[in-house]
Amino acid sequence: MLIPHLGGGGAERVMELLARRLPAEKYELHLGLITQAETGAEGLPSGVQLHALGAPRVRSGAFRLLRLIRRLKPDLILPGIFHLNFLVLLLRPLLPRRTRILARQNGTVSSALSFGGLPGYTRLLYRLLYRRADRVICQTRAMAADLAEQLGLPEDRLVVLPNPVDVEQIRRLIRLNPVPQTGFRLGPGPHLLAVGRLSREKGFDLLLRALAEVRRQFAEASLLMVGAGPEEAALKAECHALGLDRAVRFAGQVAEPWQYFQAATLFVLPSRHEGLPNALLEAAAAGVPIVALPASGGVAELLSGQLGVWLAPEVSAEALTASLLAALYALRPGERFAHPFVEPFCIDRSIRAYENLIDASLHEQWGRAIPISEGVDK
Numbered sequence: 001m002l003i004p005h006l007g008g009g010g011a012e013r014v015m016e017l018l019a020r021r022l023p024a025e026k027y028e029l030h031l032g033l034i035t036q037a038e039t040g041a042e043g044l045p046s047g048v049q050l051h052a053l054g055a056p057r058v059r060s061g062a063f064r065l066l067r068l069i070r071r072l073k074p075d076l077i078l079p080g081i082f083h084l085n086f087l088v089l090l091l092r093p094l095l096p097r098r099t100r101i102l103a104r105q106n107g108t109v110s111s112a113l114s115f116g117g118l119p120g121y122t123r124l125l126y127r128l129l130y131r132r133a134d135r136v137i138c139q140t141r142a143m144a145a146d147l148a149e150q151l152g153l154p155e156d157r158l159v160v161l162p163n164p165v166d167v168e169q170i171r172r173l174i175r176l177n178p179v180p181q182t183g184f185r186l187g188p189g190p191h192l193l194a195v196g197r198l199s200r201e202k203g204f205d206l207l208l209r210a211l212a213e214v215r216r217q218f219a220e221a222s223l224l225m226v227g228a229g230p231e232e233a234a235l236k237a238e239c240h241a242l243g244l245d246r247a248v249r250f251a252g253q254v255a256e257p258w259q260y261f262q263a264a265t266l267f268v269l270p271s272r273h274e275g276l277p278n279a280l281l282e283a284a285a286a287g288v289p290i291v292a293l294p295a296s297g298g299v300a301e302l303l304s305g306q307l308g309v310w311l312a313p314e315v316s317a318e319a320l321t322a323s324l325l326a327a328l329y330a331l332r333p334g335e336r337f338a339h340p341f342v343e344p345f346c347i348d349r350s351i352r353a354y355e356n357l358i359d360a361s362l363h364e365q366w367g368r369a370i371p372i373s374e375g376v377d378k
Contacts, residue, residue, distance in 0.1 A: 001029070002065075002079040002088065004058055005036035007255055009197050009227070010163075010278035011106045015080035017164045019048045021351045027358070032068060034061040034084065058083050066091055069099070075362055076100045082107060089129040100361045103133040108143050108296045109150045111273030112201075127151050134361055137161050139276040140298025159357060163278055164350035167285040167342060170258045174286055177259070188220045190328055193264035193288070195257045195279035196271070198229030203270035203293065205231075205238055209317040210270070212242045214324050221247065221328075223268075224260060228253040261286040266327055271295035272315055276302065281345050287336035291323045308337030 003015045019031045024047025031044070037054035044050065051068055055061030065087065069077070073096050079088045085103040092101065113123055130136055130151055136158050138144040144158045192211065196202040204225060215221050225235070225248065232250065239248045251260070257279060261267070267283035267290050274295035283290060291310045294300040303309045310327040312319035 002032045002034065002077065002084050003081065004034050004084070006033060007253065011081040011104075013278055014104075014106075014163055015078075016044070017166065017347060018078075018351070018354060019044055021164070021347060022355065022358075024048065026355075030072060030074065032065065034058050034065065034087075058087060062087060062091060066094060069095055074099055076102065076358060078102045078104060078358075080104050080106070082112075085133070086125055086129055089132040092132045100134045100364070101132070102135050102137055102357065102361060103130065104137040105143065105147060105275070106139070107275045108146050108273055108298070110146050111296060113150070114273075123150075131157075133157065134364070135159050135357065137357070139163055140296070140301065142297025142301055143275055146297065161353045161357065162345045162350045163276060163281060164347045164354075165278060165281045165285055165342065165345040166347045167345070168347075170261075170282055170285045173256075173258060174262060177262075187222055190218055190221050190265035190331075191263055192221065192223045192266050192268050192324070193226070193260055193283070194223065194268045194270060195226040195254075195260075195283075196277065198225070198227050198231045198235060200231060201272050201274070202227075202229075203272045203295075203315070204235055206272070206293070206315075206317045206320055207268055207270035208235065208238050208242055208244060208248070210321040210324055211247065212244060213317075213321045214328070215244075215247065217325060218328055223248045224251055224264070225249070226251045226254050226257050226260060258282060258286060261288050264288050265331065265333075266291050266324070268320075268324070269293060269295065269299070270320055271299075274299055281342055284339040284342040287339060289327060289331055289335060289337060290339075291320070291327050293320055302341055306339070306341055308335075308339060 001015050001019055003012045019029060022029060024045060029048045030051060031048055032051045034053050034055050036052045039050040039052045053061050053064040055064055077088055077099060079085045082105060088101060109126060130153060138147060138158060138160050141160055144160050147153055148155060148158060194207055198204060211223050239245055261283060267288040269280050269292035271293060276298045289308045292303055293312045293315045303311045310323040312323040
């Protein structure tokens with residue numbers, strides 16, 4: 001398994017959960033950390049062998065990664081994020097012949113290409129390199145359909161697997177910690193919570209503009225933004241320009257965002273485009289009411305018509321404002337919802353689906369093809 005480093009965003013958390021929960025008695029598990037220089041207090045199971053490659057950037061870690069792969073001779077490689085997929089698939093002609101590659105796609109390709117600020121050659125890389133993968137793992141059926149349409153990939157190369165979310169642990173930790181935790185002094189509220197990388201595609205600038213409008217009717221409304229990223233300085237400047245300095249708090253990168261769920265009136269997903277973020281699923285596990293923009297077909301499909309969810313009709317600050325106001329006028333103080341749509345993402349079910357796909361891929365590797373079984377959607 002490969003990720004840039006531990007303690008990052010949703011893609012890193014997914015791979016860390018896989019490392020923790022895939023059966024070490026069945027597989028020899030290795031977790032490669034491309035840009036992390038040291039390992040130590042990560043708290044992963046003893047059966048998981050960590051490899052910190054210490055490259056300055058993912059794309060400059062090619063030779064270090066190739067050395068590691070040639071030394072380990074893995075049966076299967078599972079990169080956890082799209083630019084790592086590119087790197088591994090670029091190296092494929094140099095890898096051991098029997099090594100299988102399951103590329104996990106963590107975003108909707110069409111949206112990323114249109115709005116993600118990616119170089120113009122990215123589409124070409126997708127088209128050329130993803131054909132080298134034995135399977136491409138998508139998080140939703142909408143993401144898989146988009147990938148097939150954009151890249152012309154055969155349908156039998158695409159599988160849909162649910163992101164693993166430790167629903168029971170989140171609920172248990174909240175029960176054990178009934179007092180809301182924020183680290184910040186809270187006013188009367190309502191309190192909005194947003195979690196994600198501080199980058200343009202996550203739409204936090206849209207949320208700030210919406211919050212300024214919401215405060216015209218809810219003067220004490222506040223926002224806690226959890227995450228770090230390249231847009232942090234620009235977002236803080238936008239806060240100042242909108243007169244929101246006292247209403248917005250930046251928590252930085254946090255390993256366990258669940259600790260903020262109890263204090264939140266609403267969880268907000270303001271993304272311009274998104275695959276299916278784990279932060280959204282974790283908030284749903286905690287029962288927090290949700291306001292979201294239709295950041296992808298998968299997000300819209302999951303949330304449409306759900307009780308306790310206000311899904312905006314379009315991606316804009318105006319639509320987000322209207323949905324926030326509708327939610328705030330409808331909610332009772334401290335109201336929570338069951339959010340049954342999160343149940344398919346429970347970690348045991350998700351891990352079993354990944355295990356089924358891994359087993360099917362390994363059987364194919366040794367010339368004994370078997371059907372991809374329960375929990376995996378072709």
